[in-house]
Amino acid sequence: MAFDEVPSDAMPANALLFEGVTRFSESTWTPNTDVFLEEGELVIQVEVAGLRLEDLSVRVDGTKLLFSGKRSIRKQNARRKFILMEISSGNFRFTIDLPKAYDAHHAKSNFINGILRIEIPPVSQAADDLPLQS
Numbered sequence: 001m002a003f004d005e006v007p008s009d010a011m012p013a014n015a016l017l018f019e020g021v022t023r024f025s026e027s028t029w030t031p032n033t034d035v036f037l038e039e040g041e042l043v044i045q046v047e048v049a050g051l052r053l054e055d056l057s058v059r060v061d062g063t064k065l066l067f068s069g070k071r072s073i074r075k076q077n078a079r080r081k082f083i084l085m086e087i088s089s090g091n092f093r094f095t096i097d098l099p100k101a102y103d104a105h106h107a108k109s110n111f112i113n114g115i116l117r118i119e120i121p122p123v124s125q126a127a128d129d130l131p132l133q134s
Helices: none
Strands: 023-025 033-038 041-047 056-061 064-071 090-097 108-112 115-120
Touching: 033 090, 056 115
Parallel strands: none
Antiparallel strands: 023 090, 033 041, 041 115, 056 064, 064 090, 108 115
16 A cells, blocks of 8 residues: 555554554554655654653664554552543553665654654665776
8 A cells, every 4th residue: 555545544553554554563562653644755654642752762773663662650648539531551562564665774853742753764865876996
């Protein structure tokens, strides 16, 4: 499925996002994540409100981005009795497989207002050219 064929409405977390990019989780909760193209770059935004930067880890493994982190677990105590508890907590870990056309080793990231944003540029065409000598 080409990117421009992906419906604009929300997609399930484990859906095929577009050719070469899949997302799966190995944890009790997974942060909401958007993956989109913007000005030629692949952009990944992960919603991790309540986490500090030191609670997050993103690693590059070939064409995979490995995300992990932890949101502190809230517990009942004598002064606090939950009526509604919807904010997930605990460890999370998930992987996004990137298309080979994007270079995760040259990605840029920022963390603002609980959103981790990663911008991944396309692979340089020049990097694929083999210099010829006579």
